[in-house]
């Protein structure tokens with residue numbers, strides 16, 4: 001084989017590790033500030049106040065959550081905000097052993113879609129379950145929001161820490 | 168074309184420098200409600216397909232096409248999103264109708280430019296990462312280099328570029344939708360901060376937020392819906408090479424080719440004689456002049472003099488950007504082309520109010536995707 005190899009300087013492992021060969025690298029600086037508008041703005045303000053709200057569709061009569069200014073089924077403007085309970089029922093869930101950036105988790109996260117009491121059937125919000133043995137979670141489980149204390153809330157979906165089983 | 172195609176409804180939301188009161192979904196919804204009311208249709212029942220135009224980097228959300236259906240009435244229906252200008256989206260809608268499988272197609276494009284906090288970084292990310300980006304100049308210098316070459320090749324005076332700004336921002340004062348109407352002087356334009364020589368600050372269009380929705384139909388559907396359809400006579404698009412090292416710097420070949428494709432479809436031999444007015448890209452002031460020549464409305468070197476003589480003003484021989492263009496209305500990112508189309512529709516319907524062009528029967532809209540692209544799209548409309 002030796003006679004088929006040209007005399008040259010070989011690439012070293014270090015060349016790859018220090019990114020000296022094969023590629024260019026750039027770190028993007030992409031920052032955005034999404035205008036919340038009417039529906040999301042009100043939803044976040046209510047979260048800060050420790051409440052969940054939905055909106056009413058005058059056409060199909062459904063209570064939609066999270067709020068939006070239009071019903072996507074009827075294509076009409078929703079006509080008002082409706083207070084909801086902070087309790088609900090698990091529609092579906094997973095037990096997730098990896099974080100968004102692929103780090104394996106010692107304590108898995110339990111993302112769940114929770115149909116909120118006071119909203120129309122099938123209308124849920126996506127959140128996490130907590131204070132529960134992952135093996136004990138079931139579809140149809142009744143749960144309630146665990147809120148951050150008022151002084152820690154900032155008008156974000158994380159103003160609810162998680163939902164826990166309702167006794 | 169194999170089938171007649173017409174625009175039967177148009178709606179908008181905006182256009183303003185900032186829009187904190189509306190989320191992008193609410194902005195799109197407002198534009199869609201207007202368009203469907205204008206067309207007299209129910210999107211949940213009547214529309215066969217939805218085409219949206221969006222660029223993930225501008226939205227701040229990857230796979231942005233997931234987020235477009237609901238606010239257009241398009242949930243559970245055929246949807247697709249393209250990256251391009253709004254006129255590329257209109258071309259996609261026209262092609263769908265030409266297949267015979269779709270009779271009524273909705274096109275949407277929008278801008279939430281005010282939400283992109285690191286806009287220069289996003290723009291710089293459009294540069295080739297190996298050959299160009301490491302040089303670290305602002306991409307507007309590409310416009311500066313192109314402008315210098317264009318002015319040199321055509322002996323166009325700087326004052327002509329400034330007159331484009333003066334004209335378009337004054338036109339915008341008559342347009343209630345425009346964000347940047349103003350009375351300014353040639354001296355103020357040329358004396359404003361230097362961005363990338365010879366390009367000054369006031370020769371660059373400022374951004375605006377807004378959304379545009381159009382309803383497009385085949386001939387039979389259009390006639391059933393309205394007695395004043397706006398006919399799409401021809402549509403074309405073209406790209407030149409992306410390389411900054413070997414593109415033709417003085418002329419806009421992409422505009423020439425896009426227009427030729429549209430003229431071929433429309434059967435237009437003499438654009439200046441057969442078209443009454445145009446809404447064409449003016450992201451940078453010199454671009455209006457360069458595009459006027461590439462689109463065949465005058466010969467190379469004539470656009471500047473024509474502008475200085477007032478020939479392209481609202482009451483001139485050939486009105487250009489009576490809406491105020493991007494300089495006057497605000498640049499809507501990839502919504503810019505549909506803003507041009509929207510104005511052509513208003514003009515052809517005689518609904519343009521104080522910026523109405525006399526005897527408007529045939530109009531052109533032309534879009535360019537901005538630096539560093541050579542991506543253009545043209546459409547010819549008639550009443």
Ligand SMILES: [Zn+2]
Pocket residue numbers: 057058059060061062071072073074075
């Ligand atoms: Zn409804």
